[in-house]
Amino acid sequence: MRELYWLQQDLRLRDNPGLLAHAAASELVLVYIWQEPRPWCNLRGIGQQRRRVQLEHLQDLRQDLRALGQDLLFLEGHPEQLLPALVQRWRLERVGTSRCPGDYESCQLEALRERLPVPLQVHGGNTLLQRQQLPFALDALPGQFTPFRRAVDQLPVAAPLPAPERLPPPPAGMAFPPLPAADIAPHTSLPLRGGSRAGHRRLQQFTFGEAGVADYKQRRNCLDPLSGSSTLSPWLASGALSAREVAHTLARFEQQRLRNESTEWLYLELLWREYFHWRALLDGPKLFRFRGLGTGRKHRFCIFDPRAFARWCQGDTDYPLVNALQRQLLATGWMSNRGRQISASCLIHELGLDWRYGAAFFEKHLIDYDVGSNYGNWQYIAGVGCDPRGGRRFNLQKQAAEHDPDGIFTTKWGGNRPRQPLYVTDAADWPLTPSTTADDHEGP
Ligand SMILES: Cc1cc2nc3c(=O)[nH]c(=O)nc-3n(C[C@H](O)[C@H](O)[C@H](O)COP(=O)(O)OP(=O)(O)OC[C@H]3O[C@@H](n4cnc5c(N)ncnc54)[C@H](O)[C@@H]3O)c2cc1C
Numbered sequence: 248m249r250e251l252y253w254l255q256q257d258l259r260l261r262d263n264p265g266l267l268a269h270a271a272a273s274e275l276v277l278v279y280i281w282q283e284p285r286p287w288c289n290l291r292g293i294g295q296q297r298r299r300v301q302l303e304h305l306q307d308l309r310q311d312l313r314a315l316g317q318d319l320l321f322l323e324g325h326p327e328q329l330l331p332a333l334v335q336r337w338r339l340e341r342v343g344t345s346r347c348p349g350d351y352e353s354c355q356l357e358a359l360r361e362r363l364p365v366p367l368q369v370h371g372g373n374t375l376l377q378r379q380q381l382p383f384a385l386d387a388l389p390g391q392f393t394p395f396r397r398a399v400d401q402l403p404v405a406a407p408l409p410a411p412e413r414l415p416p417p418p419a420g421m422a423f424p425p426l427p428a429a430d431i432a433p434h435t436s437l438p439l440r441g442g443s444r445a446g447h448r449r450l451q452q453f454t455f456g457e458a459g460v461a462d463y464k465q466r467r468n469c470l471d472p473l474s475g476s477s478t479l480s481p482w483l484a485s486g487a488l489s490a491r492e493v494a495h496t497l498a499r500f501e502q503q504r505l506r507n508e509s510t511e512w513l514y515l516e517l518l519w520r521e522y523f524h525w526r527a528l529l530d531g532p533k534l535f536r537f538r539g540l541g542t543g544r545k546h547r548f549c550i551f552d553p554r555a556f557a558r559w560c561q562g563d564t565d566y567p568l569v570n571a572l573q574r575q576l577l578a579t580g581w582m583s584n585r586g587r588q589i590s591a592s593c594l595i596h597e598l599g600l601d602w603r604y605g606a607a608f609f610e611k612h613l614i615d616y617d618v619g620s621n622y623g624n625w626q627y628i629a630g631v632g633c634d635p636r637g638g639r640r641f642n643l644q645k646q647a648a649e650h651d652p653d654g655i656f657t658t659k660w661g662g663n664r665p666r667q668p669l670y671v672t673d674a675a676d677w678p679l680t681p682s683t684t685a686d687d688h689e690g691p
Contacts, residue, residue: 249418251276251333253326253344254319256373257486258304259443260311262407265345265370275415276337277312278320279305280329284611285351288604289553294612296580299429300441301614304485306426307442317414318423327358334365337418343368345486348527349618350535373486375404375494375521385529390540391633395522396515404498407491436659437472437579439481439614446482450493453477454500463509467516468585470572470656476583477513480615483520490517520620526633527619534622537601539631547631554671555598559590560608563664567654568647569593571662578660580614585650591628592641602629 250272257263258279269275284293309319322329330342344356346369360367371377378385382398389395417423433439439449453459459466460477469475482488494517501510526534533540538547558564562573572586582590587609594605606625610616623632630638651657 248272248340249274249276249338250341250343250415251278251330251337251339253330253342254279254308255345255347255486256484257345257489258308259487259489260308260315260410261443262489262492263410263486264408265343267408267411268368268370269341269343270411270414272341272415274418275317276320276333276339276417276421277317277414278322278330278333279308280326281321281323282325283323287610288601288607289556290604290607290611292611294577294580295429295431296434296578297612297614297616299431299433300439300481300580301485302426302429303441303445304443304482304487305441307444307487309426311410311443312414315411315414316416318417318421319426320417320421320423321426325355327355327362330359331362331364334363337421340365341368342366343370345370346372346528347618348372348524350531352618353528353531372524373483373489374524375490375517376402377405381525385525388525388529391635392519392522393635396518399521400514400518404491404494407489407495434579436575437581439472439478439581441481441485441487443482443487446479446488447492449477449479449482450488450496453479454496455504458500458504460497460500460510460513461505461507464512465509467512468583468650470575470583470586470650472579472581472583478581480617481581484615484617484620490520493517520617522633523617523619523623525619526623534618534626535603537603537631539626539629540633541631547629549595549599549601551601551604552598556594556600556604558667559594559598559600559605562660562662563667564593564598565666566593566597566643567657567662567664568643568651569662570664571651571657571660574660574662576609576612580612582613585646587624588628588639589641589643589646589650591625592639593643595629595638596640597643602626602631 250269252266252269254277257265312319342363342365376399380402466475472478479493483490497510497513530540562570564570569590572582572590576582591605594600595602602625606622609621626632627634628639
């Protein structure tokens with residue numbers, strides 16, 4: 248059979264069940280479709296570091312595929328238009344892809360299914376557990392994390408699958424244009440490269456190499472990457488590393504070296520990721536609503552103040568630590584979990600803005616952007632998601648004293664900004680009388 252496999256958030260050869268399911272085809276088209284994010288919350292486009300890391304994941308995958316006589320067809324546009332055209336042009340008989348959470352993604356998949364003249368097979372996503380392993384139907388997923396964890400934390404995680412030893416060739420005569428080049432280098436404070444190779448190196452370093460995992464629990468709140476938490480998220484989010492590969496390496500470390508509170512905590516965090524993945528599949532459009540899952544006890548109100556939002560985005564607020572964190576995100580594409588909580592709490596609870604604007608800004612810039620984890624965590628802090636306490640407001644001064652006591656992080660990222668007036672409109676700006684409207688002015 249001549250088949251097509253659409254790679255999405257599974258940019259790897261190892262432990263890729265969807266790809267393996269197409270390894271027996273007679274000819275195989277492997278395609279990745281670059282989709283510019285739709286404008287949302289006054290933001291458009293994608294951050295430079297996020298774009299760079301994504302292109303590196305693709306370069307690395309292409310290199311692996313070429314070693315097997317295959318290649319990666321890189322296209323830009325709408326999958327529901329491009330894929331049916333490819334199927335017709337190359338007379339393909341079957342299409343496959345992996346499941347990605349997100350409302351837009353689900354609608355897109357359905358639109359694609361309707362337009363395809365051949366069957367579409369959707370394989371499991373990049374999760375620890377398969378859907379049929381969950382001890383409840385998806386629509387009975389617990390509303391909070393703790394009961395979910397209790398129900399799944401003893402379940403076995405299937406062993407990762409090996410990479411295919413061979414792959415069918417692409418159709419003769421198919422052209423593979425070069426991938427676009429990234430227009431920025433990694434920031435010196437996070438010299439991280441995309442691709443499975445780099446992901447496996449980091450996993451090895453964090454476990455059997457430098458054994459950072461052994462005191463992860465004590466160090467996970469560190470604001471810098473690579474020295475506290477695992478910093479595996481960029482590879483997990485793109486699927487350059489599978490969650491099962493991480494869980495099995497961790498289990499091997501526990502068997503061969505050490506099992507303690509820290510190793511258990513890392514697994515707990517993987518379960519948070521898992522929980523948000525299944526929630527996103529279940530919650531659909533509720534993940535993007537201002538009132539979220541609608542379970543919050545209090546009604547929330549907010550304002551839209553474009554200047555306050557712009558100041559938060561650029562790291563120019565009255566909160567030095569938040570400024571430093573936002574500047575770290577803009578420069579590197581990454582922020583620690585603690586940092587994300589502090590910045591999100593500031594936008595929601597100090598500036599009184601709509602949480603979705605903050606989530607959209609993170610979406611644009613994070614090199615580990617993941618729809619379920621991002622919007623799920625933002626909802627949690629805003630008190631409109633799965634938090635039993637109805638939201639988290641962090642005391643920003645206390646957080647700074649605890650996590651940056653000497654102000655080294657804040658100074659490094661230029662977080663101390665000159666104070667600004669609260670309002671910047673005065674009598675000369677508003678109101679406009681008919682005699683002073685722009686139409687009445689002559690010349691440039
Ligand atoms: C407001 C906000 C937005 C976030 N947006 C994202 C996002 O877009 N993508 C993303 O991967 N994570 C997101 N997180 C979760 C978390 O901050 C990152 O996963 C973590 O900081 C990545 O660094 P790490 O790999 O060193 O994590 P580690 O602490 O080493 O954890 C290992 C892995 O567990 C998972 N994980 C850890 N914490 C969480 C969590 N709270 N929720 C879900 N998964 C978790 C990640 O896959 C992570 O790589 C967000 C958290 C907050 C508070």
